[in-house]
Amino acid sequence: MKRAMHLNLLGVYAIFIVALLYGPVLLLPMFSFNDSIYIAFPLKGFTTKWYQEMATNSALLAALMNSLKVGIGVAIVSTVLGLTAAKAVIRHRLPGKTQIVGMIMLPLLLPSLFLGIALLIILRKVFSVDLSLWTIGAGHVLICMPFSMLILIARLEGFDKSLEEASLDLGENAWGTFWHVTFPLALPGVISSLLLSFTTSLDEFVIAFFLGGNDTTLPLFIWSQLRFPAKLPGVLALGSCILVLSIVIVVLAEVVRRRGVQSSKPTVF
Amino acid sequence: MASVTGGPLVGHARSRPLSQRFRALLLRSEALRGYILLTPTLLVMFLLLVVPLCGMIAFSFFTQVYFDIDFTLTLKNYWSIIKPGAGNTYLGIPFPFETPVYTILLVKSLLMSLVATSVIVLMAYPMAYFIAFRATNHKFLWLVLITVPLWTSYLLRVFAWKVILGHNGVLNSGLISIGVIEEPLGFLLYNPAAVIITLTHAWLAFAILPIYVSLEKIDRSLLEAATDLGDSKLIRFLRVTLPLSLPGVISSALMVFIPTVGDYVTPAQVGGTSGIMIGTIIQRQFGAANNWPLGSALSIFMMLAVTAIVCLFLWGVGNDRIKARGA
Amino acid sequence: MTMSSIHGRVMLEQPPETATAGYLAAGALTRRELGKLMAGAGLTMVAMPLVTRDAEAEATPNLTILEWNGYEAPEFHPEYAKKYSGSPSYSFFSDEEEALQKILAGFNPDLSHPCTASIRRWKDAGAIKPIDTKRIERWGEIMPELFSAKGMVIDGEHYMMPWDFGFSQIVYNPDILPLDKPTYGVMVDEAYAGKVSMNSQLDVVVAVGGIIAGNKNIFDPSDAEIDRLVEVWRQMVKTSRFLWSDATEIEQAMASKEIGAAYLWTSSLAALRKQGLRLEVIPPLLPWICGFVINTKGPGDEQQAYDYLNAMLDPVGGKASILANSYAHPNPESYVSVDKVHLRSYGIEDPIASLKEGIFFDEIPAAKREKLIALWDKVRAGL
Numbered sequence: 001m002k003r004a005m006h007l008n009l010l011g012v013y014a015i016f017i018v019a020l021l022y023g024p025v026l027l028l029p030m031f032s033f034n035d036s037i038y039i040a041f042p043l044k045g046f047t048t049k050w051y052q053e054m055a056t057n058s059a060l061l062a063a064l065m066n067s068l069k070v071g072i073g074v075a076i077v078s079t080v081l082g083l084t085a086a087k088a089v090i091r092h093r094l095p096g097k098t099q100i101v102g103m104i105m106l107p108l109l110l111p112s113l114f115l116g117i118a119l120l121i122i123l124r125k126v127f128s129v130d131l132s133l134w135t136i137g138a139g140h141v142l143i144c145m146p147f148s149m150l151i152l153i154a155r156l157e158g159f160d161k162s163l164e165e166a167s168l169d170l171g172e173n174a175w176g177t178f179w180h181v182t183f184p185l186a187l188p189g190v191i192s193s194l195l196l197s198f199t200t201s202l203d204e205f206v207i208a209f210f211l212g213g214n215d216t217t218l219p220l221f222i223w224s225q226l227r228f229p230a231k232l233p234g235v236l237a238l239g240s241c242i243l244v245l246s247i248v249i250v251v252l253a254e255v256v257r258r259r260g261v262q263s264s265k266p267t268v269f
Numbered sequence: 270m271a272s273v274t275g276g277p278l279v280g281h282a283r284s285r286p287l288s289q290r291f292r293a294l295l296l297r298s299e300a301l302r303g304y305i306l307l308t309p310t311l312l313v314m315f316l317l318l319v320v321p322l323c324g325m326i327a328f329s330f331f332t333q334v335y336f337d338i339d340f341t342l343t344l345k346n347y348w349s350i351i352k353p354g355a356g357n358t359y360l361g362i363p364f365p366f367e368t369p370v371y372t373i374l375l376v377k378s379l380l381m382s383l384v385a386t387s388v389i390v391l392m393a394y395p396m397a398y399f400i401a402f403r404a405t406n407h408k409f410l411w412l413v414l415i416t417v418p419l420w421t422s423y424l425l426r427v428f429a430w431k432v433i434l435g436h437n438g439v440l441n442s443g444l445i446s447i448g449v450i451e452e453p454l455g456f457l458l459y460n461p462a463a464v465i466i467t468l469t470h471a472w473l474a475f476a477i478l479p480i481y482v483s484l485e486k487i488d489r490s491l492l493e494a495a496t497d498l499g500d501s502k503l504i505r506f507l508r509v510t511l512p513l514s515l516p517g518v519i520s521s522a523l524m525v526f527i528p529t530v531g532d533y534v535t536p537a538q539v540g541g542t543s544g545i546m547i548g549t550i551i552q553r554q555f556g557a558a559n560n561w562p563l564g565s566a567l568s569i570f571m572m573l574a575v576t577a578i579v580c581l582f583l584w585g586v587g588n589d590r591i592k593a594r595g596a
Numbered sequence: 597m598t599m600s601s602i603h604g605r606v607m608l609e610q611p612p613e614t615a616t617a618g619y620l621a622a623g624a625l626t627r628r629e630l631g632k633l634m635a636g637a638g639l640t641m642v643a644m645p646l647v648t649r650d651a652e653a654e655a656t657p658n659l660t661i662l663e664w665n666g667y668e669a670p671e672f673h674p675e676y677a678k679k680y681s682g683s684p685s686y687s688f689f690s691d692e693e694e695a696l697q698k699i700l701a702g703f704n705p706d707l708s709h710p711c712t713a714s715i716r717r718w719k720d721a722g723a724i725k726p727i728d729t730k731r732i733e734r735w736g737e738i739m740p741e742l743f744s745a746k747g748m749v750i751d752g753e754h755y756m757m758p759w760d761f762g763f764s765q766i767v768y769n770p771d772i773l774p775l776d777k778p779t780y781g782v783m784v785d786e787a788y789a790g791k792v793s794m795n796s797q798l799d800v801v802v803a804v805g806g807i808i809a810g811n812k813n814i815f816d817p818s819d820a821e822i823d824r825l826v827e828v829w830r831q832m833v834k835t836s837r838f839l840w841s842d843a844t845e846i847e848q849a850m851a852s853k854e855i856g857a858a859y860l861w862t863s864s865l866a867a868l869r870k871q872g873l874r875l876e877v878i879p880p881l882l883p884w885i886c887g888f889v890i891n892t893k894g895p896g897d898e899q900q901a902y903d904y905l906n907a908m909l910d911p912v913g914g915k916a917s918i919l920a921n922s923y924a925h926p927n928p929e930s931y932v933s934v935d936k937v938h939l940r941s942y943g944i945e946d947p948i949a950s951l952k953e954g955i956f957f958d959e960i961p962a963a964k965r966e967k968l969i970a971l972w973d974k975v976r977a978g979l
Binding site for chain 2: 691693694696697700717720721722790798833834836837838839841845848849852853854962966969970973974976977978979
């Protein structure tokens with residue numbers, strides 16, 4: 001009895017948090033069908049014209065594709081770098097470890113505007129690199145890596161080191177040990193880190209402004225659209241599509257995963 | 270330095286035929302292996318961070334003269350931040366500086382960020398706990414579920430909050446329609462509370478993830494052992510779960526606190542006329558005010574303050590942990 | 597100390613080269629060191645995919661423009677689009693100062709699009725060079741009055757080709773604030789606290805504040821005038837619900853009737869009126885002129901830059917831009933076939949007359965600017 005109560009209370013809280021996170025966001029689909037360029041009450045009337053506008057706005061869609069490319073790339077690179085670094089810091093007694101960790105956390109402390117300008121100078125004047133999505137990605141890796149590190153250190157810290165040692169003793173090489181022992185242990189952290197880095201990159205615009213040449217990412221596009229409020233509803237429609245599509249994909253993935261688990265069960269046991 | 274010595278070694282480590290001696294060396298030297306693992310990360314950091322950072326430190330000792338930089342080393346920029354003078358009071362605290370605006374805004378930003386961080390971490394913990402211990406079959410689903418709202422642009426979410434809290438917003442219209450109020454409440458939007466609410470919405474998912482990660486790895490047998498020893502649920506939580514999840518709580522607090530101190534966009538959007546922060550001033554030095562040296566000095570000033578608070582926090586937490594272990 | 601002397605020497609050898617020279621010098625130093633490190637680490641590999649595209653063949657666009665979003669439509673430059681079968685590449689900005697910082701930090705566009713109040717700063721920063729007006733066939737078609745605007749011509753040289761111009765103003769909604777005698781004073785009237793919204797940009801608060809304070813030299817205030825200005829600012833910040841920084845923000849607030857009076861761009865005024873809002877303009881108008889400048893280190897084809905400038909003066913493109921953006925165009929021919937109703941709703945039926953009657957956004961002298969920025973930030977912080 002008591003246990004059920006406990007579960008319910010937490011469950012109610014979880015639902016409250018999800019409602020809090022989704023509540024404001026669910027207004028977006030509502031206003032995306034509103035026949036007014038302004039996101040304000042009262043609602044004016046039903047229209048689907050913003051969706052037509054979105055579908056024909058090639059600059060908007062190009063910006064979205066750019067953002068997805070950068071976001072996925074950044075998530076992978078920053079997680080890989082974060083994982084190796086976290087493992088090094090946790091597993092090996094390193095002289096200067098605190099300083100190294102401190103340094104990796106530094107990008108969190110720097111004003112993004114400063115980072116944007118400083119990186120632009122480094123990339124243009126020191127390396128003479130042309131601005132592109134690659135340079136935006138490099139900037140984003142820099143600010144995502146601390147997040148990845150923090151999460152993965154929290155995950156790896158305190159794990160029994162003997163697991164890895166046993167694997168090495170049993171003749172696995174370093175790569176095999178990493179792949180078969182460390183990585184599965186770190187998996188929840190890896191997923192969290194991927195999600196965080198992707199989300200951060202998807203929303204970042206100050207660094208993207210300075211490091212982007214002729215390629216525009218979605219937040220940059222939206223910010224520059226602020227000069228023209230008439231175009232905002234198209235962005236709203238896009239936001240709604242992203243929201244609905246993400247939810248559909250996530251639920252589908254979950255369904256597929258559970259099917260997979262069920263069908264594989266008999267063979268395992 | 271690590272990157273210089275470690276760089277070429279990575280190439281060797283990857284290529285298949287490893288010399289036996291090298292392997293032996295690797296196995297023997299803990300630190301060397303550690304550094305090799307760190308090399309890629311450090312290289313990226315070195316190229317993209319250390320160089321700009323050194324530039325910033327150097328710049329903070331220069332002087333801007335219109336569009337030229339006077340490269341004579343000077344402490345003038347730092348002095349202009351802390352030079353004593355008549356000053357002002359803020360929140361009843363005197364700030365006896367000639368230009369108190371920097372210190373006042375720094376304190377304001379730190380306070381705002383501290384409040385936001387506390388609220389966010391407190392709200393995140395039970396949610397992370399729920400995902401780690403209750404959502405047994407759907408963990409991945411829950412994790413993604415809480416991040417998906419963040420995939421709609423930040424700007425759109427700020428608009429959404431304005432619509433909720435605004436003059437003819439959801440909250441005001443709702444309260445009017447059920448007869449609680451007659452006139453729209455003006456204090457919902459354009460004030461520090463609105464900033465905290467918006468920040469909470471923006472960072473909550475970020476705070477949940479690290480806490481979840483560290484709760485997830487707690488060995489369930491420890492919890493069973495505690496129960497077997499007769500601990501009540503609360504005691505068990507306080508003695509086992511909470512201390513073991515502290516690394517996650519710390520990560521989460523740092524992840525929210527550090528970036529929000531320098532945030533200037535959220536306060537500008539929903540903070541009203543009080544929405545000016547230390548980040549606003551710093552940003553202006555690299556933009557409209559065109560004073561990179563002062564901007565650099567202010568950035569370093571802010572970084573030092575944040576670092577001091579973080580160290581204090583870590584030291585406090587560390588002490589607690591030692592005490593907890595001793596008990 | 598060695599560092600300062602090295603840089604000191606660089607500065608002496610190249611005195612006019614502005615801050616960029618310094619950045620370059622610093623870059624050269626670190627480049628050597630970094631070069632060694634990079635060679636050691638074999639990192640050059642990483643940079644390979646980032647290497648530049650080759651210069652393209654002749655009849656294709658080879659031009660990069662740092663532009664406000666919304667000006668890139670091919671209908672605005674039909675001649676260029678036809679000649680080079682395509683449009684230039686655009687990089688977008690939404691704040692003039694950030695655009696300048698991006699250029700100074702090493703992003704090199706061929707053309708960019710600031711406004712008159714910034715031209716001297718951009719020139720002093722070494723970001724732009726004079727325009728050879730003979731290379732622009734339609735230069736003579738530009739309304740001559742535009743060239744008498746302050747800041748347009750510097751030391752007898754044309755640094756900007758005026759292109760779009762319009763008017764900002766203080767606007768009020770009589771349904772929310774029934775003003776008897778509307779003046780700029782509404783922005784500092786305690787009776788309307790929380791119902792008005794000022795813009796946060798320095799040039800704007802200097803202009804509006806100066807008008808309210810009754811200053812004579814609005815854009816170059818004396819010390820006594822600065823004192824008065826700061827007093828007005830204090831009141832203005834207290835009265836304002838928020839200080840807006842983008843058009844969407846203020847339009848949303850006016851559309852939801854949260855704000856009854858505000859500083860507003862003409863485009864916003866037109867858009868809000870189209871949504872059925874009753875809005876009245878309080879004189880004086882605050883005219884501004886923006887236009888194209890040629891950047892010093894543009895990597896593209898200079899002839900294409902001039903062809904683009906000429907194409908932007910084409911009345912066909914001019915008409916399209918008037919209808920799309922509701923701002924005035926420098927070629928009088930552009931207006932001929934535009935419906936008078938449109939022109940009236942945009943307030944540009946007789947753009948030159950409005951330009952003369954308003955208080956033009958003049959440049960603020962550099963030293964004053966620094967001082968005023970510091971003061972404005974202080975007032976905004978509530979001190």
